[in-house]
Amino acid sequence: MDLISKNRVLSITQYALLVILLASFFTQPVVAQGPTPTDDEVNKIAEQLYCPVCESTPLDVCPTEACRQWRDVIRAMLADGKSEDEIKQHFVEQYGVRVLNEPPNRLVSYLVPVVAFLLGSFILLRGFQAWKKPIASEAVSSEGEAKPVQDGYIAKMEEELKKIK
Amino acid sequence: MIANFGFGILSVTFLVTLYSVFAAIYGENKKIPALVESARRAMLLTWPLLTLTAGVLIYLLVNNHFEVQFVYEVTSRSMPTYLRVTAWWGGQAGSLLFWSWLMSAFASLVTLRKWDRDREFLPWVIVVACITMAFFIGMSVFFENPFAQLYQTSAGVEAYTLQPADSVLFTPQDGRGLNPLLRHPGMVIHPPMLYLGFVSFVIPFSFAIAALITGRTDDRWIRITRRWTLWAWLFLTCGLVLGGRWAYDVLGWGGYWGWDPVEIAAFMPWITGTAFLHSVMIQEKRGMLKQWNMLLIILTYDLVIFGTFLTRSGVLSSVHAFAQSPIGPLFMGFVTVTLVTSVGLIIYRWDSLKSETEMASLLSREALFLLNNLMFISILVVCFWGVIFPLISELFTGQTVTVGPPFYERATGPLFAALMLLMGIAPLSAWGHSTVNTLGRAIWKPTVGAIIVTAIIFATYTRNVYAIIGFFLVALVILVTLYEYWRGANARQKSQDENIITAFWNLTGRNRRRYGGYIIHLSMMLMAIGILGIELFQVETQGTLEINQQTSVGGYDVVYQDIARFPGPDGREVTRAVLSVYKDNKYLGELNPRIDYYFDAQQTMTIPGQRSTLKDDLYILLVNWEPVSATGATFKIYVNPLVNWLWLGSLLFLVGIIIAAWPDQDPERVAVRAEKHVRQASAAD
Numbered sequence: 007m008d009l010i011s012k013n014r015v016l017s018i019t020q021y022a023l024l025v026i027l028l029a030s031f032f033t034q035p036v037v038a039q040g041p042t043p044t045d046d047e048v049n050k051i052a053e054q055l056y057c058p059v060c061e062s063t064p065l066d067v068c069p070t071e072a073c074r075q076w077r078d079v080i081r082a083m084l085a086d087g088k089s090e091d092e093i094k095q096h097f098v099e100q101y102g103v104r105v106l107n108e109p110p111n112r113l114v115s116y117l118v119p120v121v122a123f124l125l126g127s128f129i130l131l132r133g134f135q136a137w138k139k140p141i142a143s144e145a146v147s148s149e150g151e152a153k154p155v156q157d158g159y160i161a162k163m164e165e166e167l168k169k170i171k
Numbered sequence: 172m173i174a175n176f177g178f179g180i181l182s183v184t185f186l187v188t189l190y191s192v193f194a195a196i197y198g199e200n201k202k203i204p205a206l207v208e209s210a211r212r213a214m215l216l217t218w219p220l221l222t223l224t225a226g227v228l229i230y231l232l233v234n235n236h237f238e239v240q241f242v243y244e245v246t247s248r249s250m251p252t253y254l255r256v257t258a259w260w261g262g263q264a265g266s267l268l269f270w271s272w273l274m275s276a277f278a279s280l281v282t283l284r285k286w287d288r289d290r291e292f293l294p295w296v297i298v299v300a301c302i303t304m305a306f307f308i309g310m311s312v313f314f315e316n317p318f319a320q321l322y323q324t325s326a327g328v329e330a331y332t333l334q335p336a337d338s339v340l341f342t343p344q345d346g347r348g349l350n351p352l353l354r355h356p357g358m359v360i361h362p363p364m365l366y367l368g369f370v371s372f373v374i375p376f377s378f379a380i381a382a383l384i385t386g387r388t389d390d391r392w393i394r395i396t397r398r399w400t401l402w403a404w405l406f407l408t409c410g411l412v413l414g415g416r417w418a419y420d421v422l423g424w425g426g427y428w429g430w431d432p433v434e435i436a437a438f439m440p441w442i443t444g445t446a447f448l449h450s451v452m453i454q455e456k457r458g459m460l461k462q463w464n465m466l467l468i469i470l471t472y473d474l475v476i477f478g479t480f481l482t483r484s485g486v487l488s489s490v491h492a493f494a495q496s497p498i499g500p501l502f503m504g505f506v507t508v509t510l511v512t513s514v515g516l517i518i519y520r521w522d523s524l525k526s527e528t529e530m531a532s533l534l535s536r537e538a539l540f541l542l543n544n545l546m547f548i549s550i551l552v553v554c555f556w557g558v559i560f561p562l563i564s565e566l567f568t569g570q571t572v573t574v575g576p577p578f579y580e581r582a583t584g585p586l587f588a589a590l591m592l593l594m595g596i597a598p599l600s601a602w603g604h605s606t607v608n609t610l611g612r613a614i615w616k617p618t619v620g621a622i623i624v625t626a627i628i629f630a631t632y633t634r635n636v637y638a639i640i641g642f643f644l645v646a647l648v649i650l651v652t653l654y655e656y657w658r659g660a661n662a663r664q665k666s667q668d669e670n671i672i673t674a675f676w677n678l679t680g681r682n683r684r685r686y687g688g689y690i691i692h693l694s695m696m697l698m699a700i701g702i703l704g705i706e707l708f709q710v711e712t713q714g715t716l717e718i719n720q721q722t723s724v725g726g727y728d729v730v731y732q733d734i735a736r737f738p739g740p741d742g743r744e745v746t747r748a749v750l751s752v753y754k755d756n757k758y759l760g761e762l763n764p765r766i767d768y769y770f771d772a773q774q775t776m777t778i779p780g781q782r783s784t785l786k787d788d789l790y791i792l793l794v795n796w797e798p799v800s801a802t803g804a805t806f807k808i809y810v811n812p813l814v815n816w817l818w819l820g821s822l823l824f825l826v827g828i829i830i831a832a833w834p835d836q837d838p839e840r841v842a843v844r845a846e847k848h849v850r851q852a853s854a855a856d
Contacts, residue, residue, distance in 0.1 A: 069775065107577055108578045109574060119549065119556055
């Protein structure tokens with residue numbers, strides 16, 4: 007009897023474990039294990055990242071072992087349901103902002119080129135304003151091509167040559 | 172022994188260049204023509220001396236002298252002879268010697284020209300060319316000696332120029348071998364082209380400085396160096412295009428340009444060089460922008476030095492790497508000194524560099540050329556800022572950042588579009604004066620044509636707004652250029668009674684610079700088509716396929732058939748896949764992407780299988796970081812639309828620049844001949 011009771015208790019325990027296992031089996035994929043992300047999904051994020059070692063080689067095409075592991079991390083995080091921004095943030099927290107393919111503070115990085123362009127435009131505009139009307143005697147050919155300034159002696163010689171011909 | 176001989180010749184060459192500099196300066200100051208002539212001959216001597224030095228290095232490379240550190244680092248027994256020769260420029264020490272050798276060749280060519288009319292330039296051209304050469308040779312002698320040998324000392328094996336006490340020469344059994352990436356034919360030609368471009372820009376710079384020192388600031392220096400500049404530009408452009416092609420064929424990422432600092436370092440002198448080529452025309456035609464042209468050629472020169480330095484040193488990775496590199500501070504010091512001195516000279520001659528005429532119209536060709544210069548300089552600022560921003564960030568915030576393609580593409584895209592628009596308008600505007608009416612009358616027909624072409628593209632190919640803008644600009648430039656060509660040929664056909672083909676030929680022949688330039692514009696537009704195609708329409712996929720499994724991308728169906736692994740020539744193991752390609756169920760052929768593993772360098776190379784048409788490129792890579800087995804392998808497949816127009820454009824570019832740079836008859840000879848005819852005619856009278 008005791009043995010039977012003991013067996014029954016065991017079987018109840020086993021059932022309970024089975025139920026828990028089955029429950030975890032069915033619930034796990036919904037929470038964390040989505041369908042395995044494709045290479046293209048991984049590369050879409052990897053191409054925006056650089057590992058600190060492989061300079062100038064984006065993660066999606068870098069052949070090193072370290073970069074392969076990074077791609078595996080991206081794949082696992084995608085399977086865990088993490089978003090693109092969350093994955094990028096994960097790498098930034100781990101390795102710093104240098105993993106991103108452009109500086110996080112865009113204002114600073116774009117400021118100098120924009121200011122330089124505006125400054126150049128301003129200088130050019132001031133230059134245009136400073137330059138006045140052309141010298142009246144300047145000839146402008148209808149073909150849009152002015153004759154090049156040449157040595158007077160050569161010009162004279164060329165005239166003579168034309169006469170000979 | 173032979174390595175010591177090579178080093179000895181190199182050291183003598185260094186002394187000869189120094190002598191040349193001092194003899195030229197002293198001879199000019201003391202008005203001793205014989206000393207200036209001696210300096211000229213000394214400069215002429217540098218080329219045979221450096222050729223001998225290079226000959227010694229090549230001998231060491233070809234004959235497996237692995238006791239020489241440079242030979243050990245860049246060659247191995249399994250490499251074929253031609254690669255051992257080209258390994259000369261495969262490492263930093265050899266590259267610096269290669270640079271000096273090319274520089275000496277160009278300097279010698281300059282000294283051989285006729286100097287009768289420009290004698291006052293000669294000593295200063297010698298000074299600038301020889302200072303540049305002395306700097307590079309000095310780098311080789313004191314810091315990057317390609318003849319340093321390996322010695323076994325109590326501390327271990329190290330490289331020394333001279334044998335240390337209590338040491339024995341150490342000869343490794345085999346070398347490390349050249350980096351496999353540099354064993355591609357494209358890499359054999361690409362660096363010499365790039366360096367030729369770099370070096371030949373030193374010549375116009377030398378003349379510019381000579382003009383500033385002597386005070387002869389008219390456009391004579393520009394006329395003398397016009398063709399040097401064009402050839403320099405040709406070489407630099409070819410170097411960049413070959414580099415792009417090499418990247419496309421070898422680096423295995425489906426693209427040709429990655430906005431890498433080293434690429435940008437080579438691109439920056441091209442930008443200022445291109446701006447200079449346009450800007451000097453304003454000085455020649457209108458006597459304007461003398462100060463600006465000086466500044467542009469000085470910038471180009473210093474960017475050449477900067478580019479050479481970056482190409483090999485890799486110091487941009489970190490400020491710490493810069494400080495650790497012995498040549499880093501020296502290069503930057505040289506760039507700073509030459510820049511400050513040159514700009515100082517411009518300031519000194521500021522008044523004599525003032526414009527002879529004034530700007531008349533905002534739509535005149537010179538005004539549009541100025542706008543073109545603004546765009547080029549803005550692109551330069553973007554590139555320079557992008558390259559140094561990581562260093563600045565690290566220096567001031569301690570935070571290292573990466574500046575990748577998105578920054579450059581976003582920042583330069585509108586500037587390139589503006590340049591294309593200017594390329595469309597400028598050829599139709601006149602020098603001196605142009606109004607909205609005159610320009611409008613000239614441009615309306617090509618504009619209508621471009622709108623029609625764009626509408627067809629919109630209806631049949633794409634509705635992407637960037638693509639539509641890009642294709643409109645391409646169509647506008649092409650139609651304007653063809654229209655200009657047709658107008659000229661038509662006028663000539665009528666006036667000279669020639670058929671249209673002869674008229675085209677003669678038109679180009681009579682004004683090679685202008686029409687060569689137009690062909691270059693056309694070639695740039697073909698390249699732009701390729702760039703628009705790959706940048707905006709590239710599609711890609713990656714996946715693991717089993718034998719006989721199929722995948723599809725961009726309208727192509729690809730079936731994985733087979734894979735084989737076998738030993739290849741020159742010490743590599745080849746893993747080669749066989750894939751069948753179909754489109755609309757029609758068999759198109761077989762592609763063979765492969766991975767080459769080089770045992771000596773312990774490195775792989777991923778060579779794509781490519782099917783190229785004018786419509787697109789199917790580009791398949793056997794992904795080398797995924798396992799390859801008899802049953803399955805991972806492939807990365809790209810479809811790169813229109814990319815072959817890029818390479819086609821570069822071929823047309825060659826035609827254009829050769830036409831533009833083809834030597835005219837020497838005007839001095841023409842003058843002499845004319846004088847002779849005049850005398851004969853007078854005698855006959």
